[in-house]
Amino acid sequence: MQHSILIFFAILTLVIVGVFVYVYLSSVNANEESKGMKNALHKRGWFLLILVVVLAMFASITIPKSPYFAFANDTPAKVIHVAAGQFYFMMSYNAIDPKNPSSDPSIEVPVNQVVEFRVTSLDVNHNFGIYNDKNVLIAQTQAMPGYVNRLRYKFTTPGDYNIFCLEYCGSGHQVMRSSFTVK
Amino acid sequence: MFKYAFCTLTLFLSCNLNLTLGQSQQDLREEENIYNQIFNAQLKLTDGKTTTIHGLAEREPLIIAFVFTRCSGLCSPYLLQLKESLRALSRDNSKPYNVLVLSFDPEDSLSDMSYMARQFDLLNDKKWLFAVTNNITSLNKSVGFHPVWNPAIKQFDHDALLVGVNSQGYICKKLFGIRSEKDISLLISSINNEYTPTYQLPSNTNLFSCFKYDPLTGKNKPGFGLLFIALPAILTIVILIGIRIWARPDKKLNSGVTS
Amino acid sequence: MENIRLRKITAIWIVAVLVLFVAAITLGIIMRLNQAAIMKLSPAGFYENMTVHGLTMIGIWFVAGMAAVNFIMERYVKTSYSANLFAFIFTVIGVILLWVSAFVGKFHAGWTFLYPLPLRPLWDSWSIVLFLVSLSILGVGWLVWTVSLMAALLRKYSISQVFAWQHIGNKNPEIETPPFVLISMISLLGVLTSLIAAVVVLVLLFWEFFSNGTFSNDPLLMKNLTYYFGHTIANEMLYLGLAVIYELFAEISGRPKWKTTWYVAIAWNLTLFFVLAAFLHHMYMDFAQPQSLQLIGQFASYLASLPSAAVTVFSIIVAVYRTKIKWSMANLLFIIGTCGWIIGGVGALIDATISNNFVLHNTLWVPAHFHTYNAMGNVLFSLGFFYWFSVQYSKSEVTNKLQSLKIALLILGGIGFLAAFYIAGADSIPRRYSNYPAELAAGKSYALLGAVSAIIYLIAILMFFVNISRRCLSMLFAR
Numbered sequence: 001m002q003h004s005i006l007i008f009f010a011i012l013t014l015v016i017v018g019v020f021v022y023v024y025l026s027s028v029n030a031n032e033e034s035k036g037m038k039n040a041l042h043k044r045g046w047f048l049l050i051l052v053v054v055l056a057m058f059a060s061i062t063i064p065k066s067p068y069f070a071f072a073n074d075t076p077a078k079v080i081h082v083a084a085g086q087f088y089f090m091m092s093y094n095a096i097d098p099k100n101p102s103s104d105p106s107i108e109v110p111v112n113q114v115v116e117f118r119v120t121s122l123d124v125n126h127n128f129g130i131y132n133d134k135n136v137l138i139a140q141t142q143a144m145p146g147y148v149n150r151l152r153y154k155f156t157t158p159g160d161y162n163i164f165c166l167e168y169c170g171s172g173h174q175v176m177r178s179s180f181t182v183k
Numbered sequence: 184m185f186k187y188a189f190c191t192l193t194l195f196l197s198c199n200l201n202l203t204l205g206q207s208q209q210d211l212r213e214e215e216n217i218y219n220q221i222f223n224a225q226l227k228l229t230d231g232k233t234t235t236i237h238g239l240a241e242r243e244p245l246i247i248a249f250v251f252t253r254c255s256g257l258c259s260p261y262l263l264q265l266k267e268s269l270r271a272l273s274r275d276n277s278k279p280y281n282v283l284v285l286s287f288d289p290e291d292s293l294s295d296m297s298y299m300a301r302q303f304d305l306l307n308d309k310k311w312l313f314a315v316t317n318n319i320t321s322l323n324k325s326v327g328f329h330p331v332w333n334p335a336i337k338q339f340d341h342d343a344l345l346v347g348v349n350s351q352g353y354i355c356k357k358l359f360g361i362r363s364e365k366d367i368s369l370l371i372s373s374i375n376n377e378y379t380p381t382y383q384l385p386s387n388t389n390l391f392s393c394f395k396y397d398p399l400t401g402k403n404k405p406g407f408g409l410l411f412i413a414l415p416a417i418l419t420i421v422i423l424i425g426i427r428i429w430a431r432p433d434k435k436l437n438s439g440v441t442s
Numbered sequence: 443m444e445n446i447r448l449r450k451i452t453a454i455w456i457v458a459v460l461v462l463f464v465a466a467i468t469l470g471i472i473m474r475l476n477q478a479a480i481m482k483l484s485p486a487g488f489y490e491n492m493t494v495h496g497l498t499m500i501g502i503w504f505v506a507g508m509a510a511v512n513f514i515m516e517r518y519v520k521t522s523y524s525a526n527l528f529a530f531i532f533t534v535i536g537v538i539l540l541w542v543s544a545f546v547g548k549f550h551a552g553w554t555f556l557y558p559l560p561l562r563p564l565w566d567s568w569s570i571v572l573f574l575v576s577l578s579i580l581g582v583g584w585l586v587w588t589v590s591l592m593a594a595l596l597r598k599y600s601i602s603q604v605f606a607w608q609h610i611g612n613k614n615p616e617i618e619t620p621p622f623v624l625i626s627m628i629s630l631l632g633v634l635t636s637l638i639a640a641v642v643v644l645v646l647l648f649w650e651f652f653s654n655g656t657f658s659n660d661p662l663l664m665k666n667l668t669y670y671f672g673h674t675i676a677n678e679m680l681y682l683g684l685a686v687i688y689e690l691f692a693e694i695s696g697r698p699k700w701k702t703t704w705y706v707a708i709a710w711n712l713t714l715f716f717v718l719a720a721f722l723h724h725m726y727m728d729f730a731q732p733q734s735l736q737l738i739g740q741f742a743s744y745l746a747s748l749p750s751a752a753v754t755v756f757s758i759i760v761a762v763y764r765t766k767i768k769w770s771m772a773n774l775l776f777i778i779g780t781c782g783w784i785i786g787g788v789g790a791l792i793d794a795t796i797s798n799n800f801v802l803h804n805t806l807w808v809p810a811h812f813h814t815y816n817a818m819g820n821v822l823f824s825l826g827f828f829y830w831f832s833v834q835y836s837k838s839e840v841t842n843k844l845q846s847l848k849i850a851l852l853i854l855g856g857i858g859f860l861a862a863f864y865i866a867g868a869d870s871i872p873r874r875y876s877n878y879p880a881e882l883a884a885g886k887s888y889a890l891l892g893a894v895s896a897i898i899y900l901i902a903i904l905m906f907f908v909n910i911s912r913r914c915l916s917m918l919f920a921r
């Protein structure tokens with residue numbers, strides 16, 4: 001996913017730079033008689049129209065893929081409760097009591113089945129970022145005190161997955177992590 | 184202008200100070216057994232038919248209420264409250280459900296249950312089913328319900344528990360205690376597989392939040408906090424107009440507008 | 443003469459901004475070197491550095507835009523010298539207190555100081571107070587300046603004139619609103635809104651801090667307000683730069699002045715609204731935010747790009763395409779900056795798409811795109827103005843030596859520095875990590891590339907710095 005995004009971005013960047021270089025050179029090579037762009041208003045209209053159509057297509061393709069709608073009609077096979085704090089993640093099969101938090105020593109998640117993470121925070125904002133065993137970020141949700149965010153996901157490959165914190169939470173932010181296994 | 188902004192703000196805040204949210208404290212037991220399949224107990228209904236919990240749930244999602252007929256405490260007010268809440272919510276027909284009132288007392292007979300149904304005037308209500316079962320121990324275990332017999336007073340010590348089961352037979356939500364209409368409605372939504380990617384924890388200190396989840400519509404309703412988000416934009420407009428009114432006297436310069 | 447005073451204070455602003463810019467870039471390079479494991483700061487030291495870097499950069503490029511707009515605005519209306527001076531004094535005090543709170547008081551909650559982090563006992567409580575006070579001082583100085591510039595415009599133009607409404611549906615209105623006036627007004631309004639949002643955040647933070655636990659805020663509300671302020675100010679400061687370009691591009695190029703047309707008027711009026719709703723894209727990963735607002739966030743972000751692309755960028759292209767132009771350093775910087783601005787905008791649009799945000803949010807993709815439209819966009823707009831200003835009003839002659847070298851270093855360094863961010867972002871490296879864990883060790887190599895390229899960028903900036911500030915200083919001491 002991220003790599004296609006990067007390539008898409010690189011292509012657009014090249015096109016934009018190309019247009020600017022071309023336009024710049026056309027000015028450098030211009031002489032006194034050059035008339036500039038003909039029918040500029042007309043072209044502007046077309047440009048805008050194309051842009052609107054492209055963006056509308058983009059929106060209609062991407063919006064249904066938003067995580068809020070993912071697996072909305074499934075019943076998850078498992079719920080994992082997550083409570084984040086400075087600077088740790090607690091994960092448990094049972095609800096975590098904020099006054100007396102405790103976690104399960106290791107977490108296993110079934111492969112090819114929908115699971116639901118119920119993520120909250122015990123102090124500041126954190127972020128529950130799931131990395132697969134190739135260290136690619138595949139899903140995330142914020143951990144906000146006072147709220148529980150429900151992240152549903154279906155893991156398709158077994159293996160060890162890491163959790164990293166993706167919301168700056170203080171001087172231990174970069175060591176805040178956890179892991180679980182998909183079987 | 185700055186002062187104005189500050190005054191308005193203080194005003195807003197002091198109004199809100201008198202507000203408390205009065206939410207119920209979260210019961211962690213409600214998070215247990217969620218998305219487990221409920222034990223498929225055999226049921227005997229008051230109309231004489233026999234069926235299973237999964238069989239019933241397949242027809243319509245189920246709200247299960249656990250009672251015993253000899254109860255001198257919680258069961259009656261709790262059933263009454265449930266009946267009232269559901270009546271109040273009956274406007275919304277898009278989310279179907281049945282209520283299964285199930286005895287957890289092995290001593291209860293079908294006629295005890297019929298009697299109870301008649302008492303609550305629910306015998307002929309199609310949405311309400313009264314039943315007994317022989318598998319109550321396994322069922323209790325699968326939903327995390329632990330009544331304890333107290334021989335001294337000849338009563339069960341027990342919680343008021345509602346369990347929501349979707350049509351696939353999975354436990355989607357549990358409610359402990361006598362609960363508000365809103366919570367009941369959230370229960371109905373969840374057994375109809377309506378997914379909201381978040382919920383708010385109860386808290387006593389938050390005076391205002393942006394949004395209040397409204398289970399009646401399944402949407403978040405704007406809360407007091409939203410005013411704060413509108414505030415900067417509103418103040419900007421006020422200041423803009425204010426400046427214009429205050430700055431107008433300078434007529435002399437107006438002549439040079441077309442420069 | 444009146445104008446001399448304005449010239450001098452503008453020259454002071456320019457020198458101050460450049461000095462702080464060099465300092466803040468140095469902090470940036472130190473961060474990259476630390477992430478590359480070449481330098482060894484303590485994590486807290488890194489984050490103090492990061493907090494100061496972020497706020498200083500936002501601050502200086504905001505005031506740079508304001509100073510430029512103030513200077514040009516004097517062509518149309520009478521602006522207040524005292525407000526300008528007041529803002530300068532408050533900015534200096536605010537920045538000094540900010541640096542003290544971070545480097546002495548160890549305050550390091552990041553430039554967005556997202557609630558409730560600042561109130562946690564990770565640093566002395568005096569430093570949180572000092573930090574909030576420093577921001578309040580900056581806020582007051584900037585609010586006064588903003589309101590005074592708005593007042594200057596509104597003293598001459600009515601509300602409908604200042605928004606150029608008379609141009610909509612009328613080809614040749616009696617009274618023309620220059621594009622500069624329209625765009626500065628729109629930007630100033632956005633700035634005002636974001637500053638008020640900052641005031642609300644500060645008041646709520648102060649309140650909770652002094653309430654001894656009897657009052658606490660709602661984290662979701664605070665987050666919305668924080669980005670209402672942070673996102674908006676970061677966007678509007680770019681528009682201040684654009685106002686200057688609308689005024690100066692044609693002038694420097696020796697072409698007829700740009701006029702307000704109906705589509706320019708419509709585009710900028712719309713921009714005002716879209717930009718104010720776009721901040722919602724910072725909450726995509728907060729599932730607690732209602733979905734309708736999430737979708738509004740995506741649409742507003744998309745829509746905000748339309749007027750800028752179809753009007754501003756297109757206008758610059760039309761102005762240049764096959765047109766004989768007097769190219770100088772200033773308009774070269776303008777056009778390169780425009781190019782950087784759009785590329786950063788594309789990076790932003792990609793990330794403002796909810797389904798992409800799911801795997802890009804808070805990775806280095808985020809600093810990647812905003813550094814693009816800052817370091818290779820807004821900075822170049824302001825640098826172009828600085829250059830033009832210093833040449834225009836100083837007596838020392840212009841030498842064109844090294845011109846292409848400067849531009850080449852700037853572009854080369856900029857591309858390397860930004861590519862390191864983008865590639866790392868697409869490689870899932872998180873932002874705001876002082877050190878990378880073993881699994882994400884690739885981040886170190888990207889950081890090294892970033893550091894080396896940033897040094898090249900810094901060399902170009904130092905050359906500009908020497909050149910421009912020498913002329914500005916000579917202007918200051920001239921009679």
Ligand code: HEM
Nearest residue numbers: 467470471473474496499500552553816817873874875896
């Ligand atoms: C070549 C010059 C620059 C260098 C080397 C540099 C470097 C950096 C680095 C390494 C970070 C931290 C990235 C991370 O999250 O891991 C950062 C963050 C940041 N930079 Fe820059 N930067 C430069 C120019 C700018 C400019 C021109 C701006 C203008 C607005 C800017 C604004 C920011 C902001 C707002 C942050 C975020 C701070 C935070 O997360 O709290 N930077 N920069």
Ligand SMILES: [Cu+2]
Nearest residue numbers: 165167169173
């Ligand atoms: Cu963290």
